[in-house]
Amino acid sequence: MAQLVAVLATTHHPFYYRTSTLPPGERPDFADAWVRKVEAYRETLTRMRPDVLVMVGSDHFHQLWLDNMPQFLVGKAPFYDANFHNEEREFGLPRMLLRGHEQLSAHMLREGLDKGFDLAFSNELRVDHSITCPIVTLRPQNDLPIVPLYTNIFAPPLPQPKRFVQLGRAVREIVDSWPSGLRVAVIGSGHLSLELGGPRQFGPHGPDPVFDRKAVGWIASGDIEGALSEVSLDSLWEPGNATHGFMDFLLMMGVAGGTEAAHADSLDLFHTMEAYFTWYPNGADA
Amino acid sequence: MSRYLLDKFLYDVDRDPELTEAYRADPAALVERWERERMRVLTGVPGDDTTWTRLTDEERGALVAHDYVAIQELGGHPFLTLTLFIALFERDHAEPLGFQREYARRLAHWSLPYPDIAT
Numbered sequence: 001m002a003q004l005v006a007v008l009a010t011t012h013h014p015f016y017y018r019t020s021t022l023p024p025g026e027r028p029d030f031a032d033a034w035v036r037k038v039e040a041y042r043e044t045l046t047r048m049r050p051d052v053l054v055m056v057g058s059d060h061f062h063q064l065w066l067d068n069m070p071q072f073l074v075g076k077a078p079f080y081d082a083n084f085h086n087e088e089r090e091f092g093l094p095r096m097l098l099r100g101h102e103q104l105s106a107h108m109l110r111e112g113l114d115k116g117f118d119l120a121f122s123n124e125l126r127v128d129h130s131i132t133c134p135i136v137t138l139r140p141q142n143d144l145p146i147v148p149l150y151t152n153i154f155a156p157p158l159p160q161p162k163r164f165v166q167l168g169r170a171v172r173e174i175v176d177s178w179p180s181g182l183r184v185a186v187i188g189s190g191h192l193s194l195e196l197g198g199p200r201q202f203g204p205h206g207p208d209p210v211f212d213r214k215a216v217g218w219i220a221s222g223d224i225e226g227a228l229s230e231v232s233l234d235s236l237w238e239p240g241n242a243t244h245g246f247m248d249f250l251l252m253m254g255v256a257g258g259t260e261a262a263h264a265d266s267l268d269l270f271h272t273m274e275a276y277f278t279w280y281p282n283g284a285d286a
Numbered sequence: 287m288s289r290y291l292l293d294k295f296l297y298d299v300d301r302d303p304e305l306t307e308a309y310r311a312d313p314a315a316l317v318e319r320w321e322r323e324r325m326r327v328l329t330g331v332p333g334d335d336t337t338w339t340r341l342t343d344e345e346r347g348a349l350v351a352h353d354y355v356a357i358q359e360l361g362g363h364p365f366l367t368l369t370l371f372i373a374l375f376e377r378d379h380a381e382p383l384g385f386q387r388e389y390a391r392r393l394a395h396w397s398l399p400y401p402d403i404a405t
Binding site: 061084085086156157196199237238242 | 290293294297300301302303328358363364365366367368369372373383386387389390391393394395396398399400403404405
């Protein structure tokens with residue numbers, strides 16, 4: 001069977017690419033510390049020598065639109081073009097091409113459907129920065145095939161927080177039951193407190209540092225029940241109007257199985273807190 | 287209320303650089319053109335265009351006025367509104383994030399709950 005060698009849950013900051021590729025003299029003062037943290041985080045994936053990556057993210061109204069909006073969608077395609085015009089324009093993100101792993105996509109869809117998740121699928125999917133930011137930070141050589149798993153954290157009505165946890169647990173079982181000798185990592189990106197298009201946007205730190213500290217505690221300790229007891233679709237508006245992206249962290253906590261993270265790090269930036277977590281489900285020496 | 291249609295305008299104009307620039311240059315003309323040429327497009331097959339979509343006068347007025355506060359107060363999706371208006375006006379601010387911070391200031395009168403964005 002396949003081996004789940006690493007589970008990574010990360011924020012996705014679209015400005016990391018531009019910040020980290022500026023010439024040293026033009027970098028803002030927070031850039032060096034940010035790059036150091038990201039490189040340490042990257043090593044938690046590199047050392048586990050993955051063969052294939054399941055990438056959990058959320059399309060930001062790029063390809064998935066209100067005339068036909070899935071709640072959870074799995075990509076099944078041989079390739080994925082990546083990044084869109086407005087991400088190039090606003091964030092300076094490059095156009096990318098990622099390889100797909102159709103066999104694992106097919107397994108994910110079949111098993112997910114059979115476990116009670118009516119997953120949508122796409123055979124021609126262009127992925128956005130919720131997937132490419134973690135590729136840029138964690139696997140910049142972009143040499144591994146992926147299976148994209150998109151969630152709706154963006155266009156109400158949204159699935160309940162507990163549903164994200166349940167899907168994460170199912171993804172864990174689905175990877176564990178994949179008849180393959182490959183080493184799989186599941187990488188998901190979301191947000192802590194975040195405000196976009198609101199009065200608290202682009203402040204000196206994230207809109208709700210108290211929520212951020214709590215959230216980092218839940219994730220680092222694998223406290224799924226604690227998180228679910230305090231978080232609801234209604235309450236997530238309060239820390240910032242884009243904080244429903246935290247539900248992608250809940251999904252990743254489900255994949256990780258409610259255990260303490262082996263690596264937990266964070267960085268207060270203007271506008272938002274960055275946070276990076278890694279679990280080794282079969283041990284750090286798997 | 288046609289939040290969906292407001293969102294469709296923002297989404298459509300944001301992702302096409304020609305439309306974005308036309309909206310910056312002459313919002314009234316672009317809104318009129320969008321209602322005529324693009325508002326009803328669904329599958330891309332002209333015979334299958336939608337027949338019933340209409341902007342209200344209030345929505346049209348907010349779009350023509352480039353009034354992002356009004357657009358959001360009518361329920362326009364905050365991500366779509368912010369993204370498009372950054373494309374339109376960030377260039378007019380010398381200071382990095384100057385436009386984004388002005389945007390936040392213009393929404394400073396908001397308190398929770400923010401306008402409903404469900405479509």
